[in-house]
Amino acid sequence: MAPSSVLCILLGLLMWPEPGTASLPLVMDSVIRVLAELEQKLPGTQVNESASAWLLSAQNSGPLHPLHHLLLQAPSLKVTKLDPPPLSPELRDLAEEVARHEIQAGREYGVVLAPDGSTVAVKPLLAGLTAGLQVRRGLALTLPLESQASPPDAGATSPGPTGASPDIPLRMPDARDSFLAITLAADLGLDFLQSPRNQSLPGLGTEGCWDQLSAPQEFTLLDPKASGLTMAFLNGALDGALLADYLSTVPEPRPPLSRLLSEYYGAGVAEDPKFRSNFRRQKGAALTSAPSLAQLVLGTLVLLQNVEPGPPQLHNISQDHLAQVAAQAAKEFVEAFLGCPAIHPRCRWEAAPYRGNPAPLKLPLGFLYVHHTFEPALPCTTFKRCAADMRSMQRFHQGERHWSDIGYSFVVGSDGYVYEGRGWHWVGAHTFGYNSHGFGVAIVGDFSKTLPSKEVLRTVSHVLPSCAVRAGLLRGDYGVLGHRQLVRTTECPGDALFLQLRTWPHFSE
Structure with missing residues (x-):
């Protein structure tokens, strides 16, 4: 079975509107079990790759992410409706539990505990994997991100005034930028637009504590006022981008996703001990730079500003101001997240x-x-x-x-x-x-x-x-x-x- 098809069906299950209470522990191994069961039970050797496009456009999961909508406009994708495959009740309950990433009353939902001790948001991880599976070798996903402003130097201490330039489309130079757009850029830009950072601790993102480590079910943030850019979200977004980059370049046949995640959250992908979740930040530092990420964040903010209904915080915001926000957000992510060590609380x-x-x-x-x-x-x-x-x-x-x-x-x-x-x-x-x-x-x-x-x-x-x-x-x-x-x-x-x-x-x- 095509890994993309299995992932797409899993995405559909994880986008059901009302999360339930999982009987399985909220650990990455449980998510891998869902994938393994899908890979076993679905008939045939090939399932239409457009299944992922259909699942990303499913309206019962709420408003569609604008960047996902753009991906669905690709002429090579054909949307096909699929019925959910059979899953055991406990795996179906788990899918409901991690249906969406959200924060309510100091608790973070849609996250699981990985074997390396890190907490990972499932939704951005799966979004990145889906993007990677839709990219053929040597073909980049180009999103038409346009802006009249250029981001200031993302390496500067503080963003300065920006000069206007002609209407130049901000195109992804390669697939890597597409993956970061899908998993990270929009959330990063919107969060910094709403609440500019004044870090009191090294690193970016709020950590939290599980009710228990042997069979975790509840994850409570150490800062009850944390934004959506939690440590779990950043981990999931970066993992999704890294694995998408791998899937977009690895020759066919691509490995089953259950095996890929087992390796990445285990001893290392393709027996590479440095390509695993323990070293995601070091690996991520080679994936992007502050200037290129600033350009990407700016493009996604401009894109979101021109969709209806768009995020309300983008209303009446100049593109020059967005460029400054993009530069600050990219600089903080590269320096305060990728450039800092991961610290277990x-x-x-x-x-x-x-x-x-x-x-x-x-x-x-x-x-x-x-x-x-x-x-x-x-x-x-x-x-x-x-x-x-x-x-x-x-x-x-x-x-x-x-x-x-x-x-x-x-x-x-x-x-x-x-x-x-x-x-x-x-x-x-x-x-x-x-x-x-x-x-x-x-x-x-x-x-x-x-x-x-x-x-x-x-x-x-x-x-x-x-x-x-x-x-x-x-x-x-x-x-x-x-x-x-x-x-x-x-x-x-x-x-x-x-x-x-x-x-x-x-x-x-």
Whole structure:
């Protein structure tokens, strides 16, 4: 069976108007089960690819996204009506539960927990996959996005005045831009138009907590006033664009979607350990740039401004103003999301409560203190192992050393993630006598004789501190020190890692 046909039918099921209560846990493996059952039960080896076009235009799912409407105008697509295929009741309930992405009373719906510990919105993920399946090898989807304004330099500190130019169509240079238009650009532009960002934390998007990790059913946002640009939405949108790019170029026969998602949220697509959800941000950085994304966001905003009924926040907004919004939105996404590390919040690794009252830090701080955990001695390479290591360290720090909490501000695993300890705002217990002067960042493992991976070293030496400086949490002239430089009774962070620290630009003697 054609993967596109299976996905299109799944999209139809996920667009039913009234979500139900899923009996299956809201995890990515449950979504993969839906795909696998569809791939097994649908008859024949080919189903008309226009099924995806019909499902995207289904009116019972509410107003059609204008960009989806444009895709449906392609002369190569023929809309065909299909009846929903048979699914087991529990899978049908799951489809209802993730029918749409929305936020109500601080809860986020339409999201699932992935094996890497990240939360993913299903709808933008499937939209990207659908777009990728509609693109033939070497053929880009071109959307007629037109504007009389040019976005200012997306890399500038603040958008400046824009000059008008002749009526020049903003065409997608390749399929990659089409995928980002489908999954991200419109939502990104509208959100920044409504509420310009003033980041108080590194990164873009609000995280949340599941009611339980073993069989999650409810996801509550840490910020009850969060916009639609949650971490789950951004993860789903980026995953959709990355997998669409892969599907648009991989030779026929394309892999079954159940297998593709199993690989992407598992060990890696086509056995590539770097092409998996753990490293979506690093992979996404090669997918776009701030200038090209700004042009794309501007084009989608202008397009939405000229459809009826369009978003009300676009009424009577000049294209020059839209260009400034597009530049800011693109810059924030590239720098504050793609350019920052993914940080799992405390609830994700099931941290025990803090004992007592934490003392606040006086920000910005001037130092970054680097540690290795020593015990656990081995680097953790999966979410399950890293989360268990975090709980083990917290039990030791609270039970044996009688500290209020795990001592480190952050802990870096070898699974592509940073784990929140005391975090950005509370005094830790990592560097005796200096806890209030700097953030304590530990790398899981014993690095007396060996070094962490290049990705981990880059996270600690550049990515994490750069994002902290950008957010005003760390001074621009901050210093990096090894634990041993301030506490003479320890060899932490290990001889091999300490020699590496001495080569970093911010290292302080």
